[in-house]
Amino acid sequence: MSLSTLDGTLHRGCGGRYALQTETVTMRLSGMAAEVTREFFRCEKCAHEQRTIEQRDAAEKSATEYIRAEHNLLAPKAIRQLRESLGLTLPQFAELIYGTPKGIVDGWEKGKYLQNREADALIRGLADRETLELRAAKAGVPLPVVEMAAASVPAVVPAAGAGAAPPAHP
Ligand SMILES: [Zn+2]
Known part of the structure; x- marks a missing residue:
């Protein structure tokens, strides 16, 4: 009725x-x-x-x-956009928010549930690459490969110079 x-x-x-x-x-x-x-x-x-x-x-x-x-909480659309920009599925994304049930995360994305401040901070934290990688490693979630800006990565050089090393005796 x-x-x-x-x-x-x-x-x-x-x-x-x-x-x-x-x-x-x-x-x-x-x-x-x-x-x-x-x-x-x-x-x-x-x-x-x-x-x-x-x-x-x-x-x-x-x-x-x-x-x-x-409380300046993320809108449902913003949560979904963040997840998609990271290339993560819903279950993977849920794992990175300390194993929040994926049905809850789905509810956040659909505006059915409202995330609390702690969860909101955890979601926002994933926008930071370092935090993302750390949590992914802990949760055992494989991250999609991202292309790095090669120019900014310093080349790894061996410590000893070529001329300074004493001749090796095999
Ligand atoms: Zn009455």
């Missing part, structure tokens, strides 16, 4: 009618709080409250948007 609006509908329990109301509440997501003004229906006679699926979704969405902006 999912109705998008209950405004004016009968509350069978008491014979009263539901009216649209708004309330400002503190919602918590992933350990972070947001003040959200949300809609619901209240029976004018007995004060029974009802929330439609649409109202719940809308409230959760505004809480997510508020918290993401407040």
Whole structure:
């Protein structure tokens, strides 16, 4: 029984009618709080409250948007773009975020779940090549080969010069 609006509908329990109301509440997501003004229906006679699926979704969405902006968390699209720019699959990427279940990471990329600040920092850390390689080595995840700028890599030269070494006696 999912109705998008209950405004004016009968509350069978008491014979009263539901009216649209708004309330400002503190919602918590992933350990972070947001003040959200949300809609619901209240029976004018007995004060029974009802929330439609649409109202719940809308409230959760505004809480997510508020918290993401407040804590400067990566948007779902940005997470996906980072992963793809590294050439990693979802399971590989999840391994590099200390073995976060891939379903959770998928939820982050789709905006279904909101990463907390710690997870956000871990994701951002992967943009740094050194951090990426370190975590990949620890997790045993093979990284796609990247082409290095050859000019900036110093050539490895043997320590002893050719003329200075004493003749070897095999
Ligand atoms: Zn009622």
